[in-house]
Amino acid sequence: MIRLDRVTVRYGHGRNAIAAASDISFAVAPGAAFGLVGESGSGKSTVLRSIAGLIPHAEGQVQLGGAAMPPQRNRAQRRLVQMVFQDPYGSLHPNQTVDQALASPLRIQGLDGGEQRIATALREVGLGPEHRFRFPHQLSGGQRQRVAIARALIVAPRILLLDEPTSALDVSVQAEILNLLVRLRRERGLTLLMVSHDLAVIAHLCDRVGVMQHGALVELTSSDALAAGAVTHPHTLELLRSNAGYDMRGAEAARFEA
């Protein structure tokens, strides 16, 4: 479903250009869930954005649903892949009601039966009709994130990209959103690609995991191997160690390495 072939993404021009992701290759089967982990600034969001077509890649090829994506995507290609962002506060337009947020993708994509689709989309993410005409400031963080998921799903994409969808939410809401994603994947056969810095969240939702460091994909493994600690790359081991909780000795060690 998703296939990246030696993709490199650069920010900036000329001398100031930096490669935020270099030479990334991996593939995700239809209906599978793939997780991307790695330290801050390692280029996870960059990879997601280039799959979404928000930034052009300098080299390599992005294939979605079997077709290579051109630099300028058309509407049908846009519809194939949707994204949910990290920040539930910034991802909804402050002046638009939930209803408007859901109606505009339908208008852009020229889909009919809007009334029905909006009601269904809201029900699917567990929001009631009473939320439909609220403004974002009248919703909680978890509710906003549900709206963002509904907005992504309303055009019936086949791939859903999630950039740390629960890191701004508390644990009880995180559990609700994760359960929602598990259900949606099962019912719709969605292909999921999720970024998170919480290895437990990734292992909960995904089957396979990619580890990034300094813009490179350093290890490809399965979540079972991750849970068992059967990984090889030092960065993965370090992530595992830090994830086990805050540990004074671990922190000291990390400081002296840095």
Place this chain on the structure above:
Amino acid sequence: MSGAPLLCVRNLRVTYPSAQGDTHAVRDVSFTLGRERLGIVGESGSGKSTTGRAIMGLVPPPGRVTADELRLGELDLCRLSERGFRQLRGRRVAMVLQDPKYALNPVMSIGRQISETHRAHVGGGKPAARRAALEMLEAVRIRDPERVFTLFPHEVSGGMGQRAMIAMMLIANPEVLIADEPTSALDATIQTQVLAILDELVRGRGMGLILISHNLHLVSAFCDRVLVMYAGRVVETCEAGKLREAKHPYTRGLLDALPELGRRRELLPQLQRDPAWADGA
């Protein structure tokens, strides 16, 4: 804990009046803070940030703050004017805000924001402020301080923005730091490193730290004591290391909702709330 407490809070209440009736965001919260790491956990809307804001004098109107006692060292914060608070903030108490994207000025470079904070609180000229800012950026483990100094907030990754924010708050060397979800946008490695910096400040400079977080693992591993908040009330206080053995069904529910490595469940148990918890049961 050593010596007199840095911060004393007794029966803190914060109320937001509104047309639909008052919201009691914080109800009778009491605690003291020494030179230690105090964690506050609880679900969203339980009043964690509001507690922090009340201490900073940052509760937005029409919010009302009352307390039987609210003291920073010798200073009575209940009687402090807005001007008094302004002199206090940044210098004696600092708060790392929950949302770095909104707390940083989008049209000013990160370096300039940090060095201006330095000049406002510590004084000294531009070159000194620049040096201090670069040092601070390095202290929060920013890999390339010279480059990041010139970048604007939208040009850095989420985690770098949050570290820049931390650098800005620490540059004036406050006595009490309130960190509201300081690490929620950081990956585990950097999170560990940032916490190590905070820890060093608590132990090295004798700073008091209030860490607000919804990450129970992290709070239980990092802090000395933990307050668990629900609906504006502290429902349970325990030693951080013993958080896993917590008694209260609410705390247990929060712990259960966490996904765990090596214990894969198809669906996570969702929190079943009991209205009796809100009344301090």
Place this chain on the structure above:
Amino acid sequence: MSGVTLRGWLLDAAPASRRQARFGRWYRTWLSFQNNSLAVAGLLIVLALVLSAIGAPLIADPQAAILQHLAQRLQPGSAAHWFGTDELGRDIFARIVFGSRITLTIVALVSAIVVPVGLGIGLPAGYFGGVVDAVLMRLTDIFLAFPRLVLALAFAAALGPGIENAVIAIALTAWPPYARLARAETLTRRNAEFVQAAVLQGASPISILFRQIVPLCLPSVVIRLTLDMAGIIITAAGLGFLGLGAQPPAPEWGAMVASGRQVLLDQWWVATIPGIAIFITSVGFNLLGDGLRDVADARSS
């Protein structure tokens, strides 16, 4: 619907239709606006200006504003002439009332030019960046470098004095700050995640600019315009005073001050009354702008 239920309908936390949501939002905005009594005073002044411009013939006699009555020149205020008469025996009250039409025309024309031009330059500059930004912003700098009154004088001298030319001259020098404002607002929004979500849905840049970014920039532009309006009215009055704005016998307030200045010491009202009218209108716009800004600040936090 009785008053109580209408209020409940407007403040409903779970609106049932787009219309209710929108009205509810306006109503909440109005509630926070009306808390500020100075802002309400400003609004009333501006409303009074608009009403007097629309209903001028009902309030005062159109003939009295223009017809010369040399026998009754320079009379002080009386029951017949509330504000007295000027050096040609025209009723000053009637001239003030009809003068509000000219002031309102200036306000409307300048807004109609400045807002579209400012947004038209600032939005693409902020959104597309790069070369587009560089070219548009240099253009803005060039216009910013013109001194307003001097350009207006040159314009009036070249095209002949008159209210239209005065308005064009003012608008030409007034738009650059709006372009900068719109650019800055766009810069802070263009990386917002809701904009990226719209890109992902396949929205074109034009539709993103109009549907996502303009609604967020517009409040600050309108507020800025309201605050600037005082300055614009005074500039227009200044041009009228210099004889380069509205031409006699049009009852333009600035020109009225000019014509009253020879008799300022003996018949003070001839120059002072229109001066007061200019002053009150300017203050009204300023108070209104301040109030709107407070509401916008409260809404965004």
